[in-house]
Amino acid sequence: MIISYLFGNSPWRSGVHRCAFLPEEKAAFFDDFIDKSGSPKALFYAISRLLYTVGREPYIENGIDWMYKLVTRDPDCQLPLYQQTLYYMEEYVGLLYHAIAWISGTMWNWL
Secondary structure, X not given: OHHHHOOOOOOOOOOOOOOOOOOHHHHHHHHHHHHHOOOHHHHHHHHHHHHHOOOHHHHHHHHHHHHHHHHHHOOXXXXXXXXXXXXXXXXXXXXXXXXXXXXXXXXXXXX
């Protein structure tokens, strides 16, 4: 149920990284949901898939905080994850890394 509620089962079109009904202002909803939900396995999947698909652009910065909150619930990484969860997480972290590197490189060129 959590996965569906957080759009984890939605069939998003490939290459779509933003959705009109998920603007940046909705980040507080996900913050609150992650803080109050008790199912980290479902949250890991739903949030990582959201960040891989339509939440990529509006939530790229918030996503790392969400992942941190979820990882701290299972610091020994003992939680069995749904299929594709690690793939979505790795893709998101890779995108975040490249975004930070690009920003850092751009800022460096300005100096």
